[in-house]
Amino acid sequence: MNEFRLAAILALLAGGVFFTFVSIVGVLRLPDVYARAHTASQTDTLGAGLVVGAVVLAYGAETEVIKAVLLLVFIFITNPTAAHAVTRAAYEEGIEPWTEGDERR
Amino acid sequence: MADQTQDPAPGDALLVPVGESVTLRNTVANAIETAAEEGFAEAHFVTPVTWHHVGDVDRAAREAVRRLLDRVSVWADEDTPEGGPTVRTNVIGSDEYLFSPDDYAAVLAEYADEHEIERILVDPEYSPGGNVPLLRPMEVALAKRGFEVSEAPTSRPVRRSRLTRAGGALQFGLLFGVSFLFYQLLGGFSIVTGDSFDFFYELFSGSLAAGIVAGTLYTVSLSDRTRIRSLLPQFVRLVLFVPYLLYEIVKSNVVITYIILHPKLPIDPRLTRVRSAVWGGPALTTLANSITLTPGTLTVRTEGQDLYVHGLFAGAREGIAAGSLERAVRFVFYGRRTAAIPSPEERGDYEELQGPDAAPAPPDGGEEELP
Amino acid sequence: MTLAVPTLTDAFLAAAAVLVVLAIAVLYRAVVGPTMQDRVIAVNVLGTNTVIILALLAVALDSESFLDIALVYALLNFLMAVAISKFTVKRGDVI
Numbered sequence: 001m002n003e004f005r006l007a008a009i010l011a012l013l014a015g016g017v018f019f020t021f022v023s024i025v026g027v028l029r030l031p032d033v034y035a036r037a038h039t040a041s042q043t044d045t046l047g048a049g050l051v052v053g054a055v056v057l058a059y060g061a062e063t064e065v066i067k068a069v070l071l072l073v074f075i076f077i078t079n080p081t082a083a084h085a086v087t088r089a090a091y092e093e094g095i096e097p098w099t100e101g102d103e104r105r
Numbered sequence: 106m107a108d109q110t111q112d113p114a115p116g117d118a119l120l121v122p123v124g125e126s127v128t129l130r131n132t133v134a135n136a137i138e139t140a141a142e143e144g145f146a147e148a149h150f151v152t153p154v155t156w157h158h159v160g161d162v163d164r165a166a167r168e169a170v171r172r173l174l175d176r177v178s179v180w181a182d183e184d185t186p187e188g189g190p191t192v193r194t195n196v197i198g199s200d201e202y203l204f205s206p207d208d209y210a211a212v213l214a215e216y217a218d219e220h221e222i223e224r225i226l227v228d229p230e231y232s233p234g235g236n237v238p239l240l241r242p243m244e245v246a247l248a249k250r251g252f253e254v255s256e257a258p259t260s261r262p263v264r265r266s267r268l269t270r271a272g273g274a275l276q277f278g279l280l281f282g283v284s285f286l287f288y289q290l291l292g293g294f295s296i297v298t299g300d301s302f303d304f305f306y307e308l309f310s311g312s313l314a315a316g317i318v319a320g321t322l323y324t325v326s327l328s329d330r331t332r333i334r335s336l337l338p339q340f341v342r343l344v345l346f347v348p349y350l351l352y353e354i355v356k357s358n359v360v361i362t363y364i365i366l367h368p369k370l371p372i373d374p375r376l377t378r379v380r381s382a383v384w385g386g387p388a389l390t391t392l393a394n395s396i397t398l399t400p401g402t403l404t405v406r407t408e409g410q411d412l413y414v415h416g417l418f419a420g421a422r423e424g425i426a427a428g429s430l431e432r433a434v435r436f437v438f439y440g441r442r443t444a445a446i447p448s449p450e451e452r453g454d455y456e457e458l459q460g461p462d463a464a465p466a467p468p469d470g471g472e473e474e475l476p
Numbered sequence: 477m478t479l480a481v482p483t484l485t486d487a488f489l490a491a492a493a494v495l496v497v498l499a500i501a502v503l504y505r506a507v508v509g510p511t512m513q514d515r516v517i518a519v520n521v522l523g524t525n526t527v528i529i530l531a532l533l534a535v536a537l538d539s540e541s542f543l544d545i546a547l548v549y550a551l552l553n554f555l556m557a558v559a560i561s562k563f564t565v566k567r568g569d570v571i
Contacts, residue, residue, distance in 0.1 A: 006484065013491045019358065020525065024498045026365040027505050027521055033513045034403060034415045035374050036505070039365060040517045042400040044524050046358045051491065051528045058484065058535045066290060067543045071531060071550060075524065078554035080397035080404075082520050082561075087405045087415065089561035090513040097376045097405075097415055291544055 009057045016051030019043050032098035033090045041083030048075045118147035119190070120222045121257075122213055123177055124231050125169075128257070132228035133180045135257040139226060140190035148190045149220060150177045153198045153212050170196055206242035213243075214250050222252075229256045277323040284315035342437045349433060353399050357421070361400040364418060372417055376405065377457045379412045381431055388438040395430050426455045488536035492529050499525040516560050523553030 026039025049072060056068045121136045123129060133150070140148045152170050174194040181192040198212035217225065225247055231240055248254045288311045364371055383392050393404040396414055401421025406413040416422035424430075499522050506518035527550045534542035 009484065010487055013487055016528070017491050017494050019362070020495060020498055020528070022362045022365055023521065024502045026361075027502055027518060029365065029370060030372070032374075033511055033517065034376075034405065035372060035417060036514060036517050038400065038403050038415075038417050039361070040521045041397055041403065042354070043358055043361060043365075044521055045398060046354060048524055048528045052531055054488075054491075055531045055535050058488070064534070064540050064543055067540075067547060068531065070290065071527070071543065071547055074547065074550045074554075075527070076398070077394070078550065079520075079524065080394045082554050082557035083517070084393065084397055084404050085558045085561040086513050086516050086520070087403060089516075090511065091405050091413070093511075093513075095511060095513070097374055291547070 005057060009054045012050045012054035012057065016047045016049070016054060019047035019050060021047075023047055033095060034087055034097045037083045037087045041080045045075060045079045048072075048079075117145055118149055118220060118222045118224075119143075119145045120149045120151065120213065120217050120220075120225045122209075122225075122227060122231060123150050123152055123173070124228075125173060126228050126230040126232065128228055128230040129177070130180060132226070132231075132257040133177055134184050136226050137181055137184040137189065137192075139257075141186055143224075145190050145224070147193060147220075148181065149193045149195065149216075149222065150174065150181065151195045151197050151213070151216055153203055153209050154196055206239040207246050209239060209243045210246035210250065213247060214252070217252060225252045225254045227254065227256055277319050280323050281315045281319035284318040285311050288314050339438060346433055346437045350395055350398065353430070357400040357424075360420065361417070373419060374415060374417050375422065375457050377414050377416055377422055377425060377455065379414055379425055379428075379431075379455050381410050381412050383410070383431065383434055383438065388434060391437065392431060392434040395434065396425065399424070399430065422457070485536050488532045492532040492536065495525050495529050495532070499529070513561070516557055520553060520557045523549065523556065527553065 020043075023039040023043035026043060027036050030036045030039065052068055052072045052075070056065050056072075059065050059068065119136060119140045121132065123132065126132075136148055136150070139145075152174060154166070154170055174196070178192055178194050185192060195216070197216050198208075203209055203212065213225070217223070227240065227244060229240075244254050244256075289307065292307060292311075381389070381392055383389055389407065389410070393407055393412060396402050396404045396412065399421075401417045402425055403415040403417075404412055405415050414422075414425050416425060502518050502521050502525070506515050506522065509515050527546045530542050530546035530549060534540060534546065
């Protein structure tokens, strides 16, 4: 394993953990369901993408790479869809999106 | 198609709105039968259409509607007895947006008034709004306008749910292939790497599993009629689209990271509505999911071609109003020439539902029709 | 699969450990809510975290079967979110 690949793996890992951290801070800090769904679907997806990228690089060229890539594709398709399903449910229950000046929920 | 020019006597014709549906054939037969029995001189089959009038991208859609009406008139001619009703086919509403059941009812009513028709027959599986059920509210709206509305009785023992559509061998084959590949993937492809026992074992168990999946689900998934010919270029363009999407995701993730980690949390969320210039399940899904994947914007709900997008901050909403993702999705599904269209803001298809310059309509809590 | 450099395994394990801590933190939202949808989002994030922890462990512990589990877990996680969203809405209708 050469130096460059090692550095790339470490960078991807660090980036992935960082964006996951951001997404969880977002879920904890943001004021309502809709805003939380933003980070849950997007920042989390990027975090997961970077981590799985690191896994792919670590495996190099083995059949496991296909599974890891497939995992990546799943996450990229299912995460936004799940966020959409959840927020649509919230919308249909009549939860109004939080706007500037409202009380924090 | 037997067209005739003289005006019919008032109330002497039957109006049937038609669209792609599993019971279309039955409806046509029933309409002709009803018209013959009740002594109508004409049967009008009309298709209300919803396409945007920008560019020539809708040529495919126009073509599809033309073919549908051709088919309807052939079927109708087949069924028409000697001295039966004259069959007419028409496309209506092609120069206006049709979104709510009322819109559909309005164009149908206009057509009916023009031709002095009082009796309307609808296909029970007709779904004018694609995946949005507009049929029942449309019937109610038509009845309110004083038309005599009825549904064509169709002779199917089991009422199929909206989810299922007629599936063909192609759907079955595609689903079988994908399931089989997925099965082998989870098995680490020992079908090719293992010995002969492995080969037969994997072949048998894989076929069984894929067969069960495809057999039970082929009418559910891939509900649109799959066209192999347009699939390949779409796939190529989709591959081109992915790096662009990734770039957008990373770029705006940096912004959202700044906002979330900022001590003051400078967000200004607002719900907006965009009338997108894409249609059909796969294209609309791709657009909605791309919007959701791009940080700062989240598709909350779709209603026909209307997307309710929650924008977390002003910059994200401007991106939606500028419509770059919409162009990219049009590029993927309809080709390169169609990508150059005005942005939703320029078309007047973008509005903010909250905030200072909000449109009067507040977000409703699901009182209206839902899937 | 040979990982000659021990620091790499350590890095993957460390990343997994950090993610576990983060996953515990997001439990706050799952418990506090306040709406059902908030909880679903929190559990969904937790699930995505679990998936990537599994992927990390697959490398760190050199056991490829973890990737299969991660794949299946990702699908289940998605199904969970969609199913709960569908069935908690009062009209109780599917699709």
